[in-house]
Amino acid sequence: MGGLVDQIESELEDLHAHETSPGMAAVAVELAKAIVASDAPTAKAVVADKLRTIMADLRRQAPVESKGDAVDDVAQQREKRRSEASKRASGG
Numbered sequence: 001m002g003g004l005v006d007q008i009e010s011e012l013e014d015l016h017a018h019e020t021s022p023g024m025a026a027v028a029v030e031l032a033k034a035i036v037a038s039d040a041p042t043a044k045a046v047v048a049d050k051l052r053t054i055m056a057d058l059r060r061q062a063p064v065e066s067k068g069d070a071v072d073d074v075a076q077q078r079e080k081r082r083s084e085a086s087k088r089a090s091g092g
Contacts, residue, residue, distance in 0.1 A: 008032040011055070015062040028054045 008028055012018060017025040031051040038044050 004036055005029065005032045008051070008055070012058070015058050017058045017062070020061055020063065021058055024054055024058055028058065 012025045012028060017028070028051060031047050031054065034047050035044050035051065038047070
């Protein structure tokens, strides 16, 4: 259908939007298709604004990934440093 539609589908998949908000996800895909199909710049701008709003809502509703984020990385590094310091302090 087009690069935009593929990109929206990919982001919706990353956000798990088809599970959490299937109706909004379907509307987002249809809006992306409408943008690709239209030749009218004004219509594209209006639809793009609606798509942006829906995608922002879907991003806010997306489940929070509990593993692999920056906070986890910092915590893992801190634990590693503590473990190494403990080994050095005990003569190991």
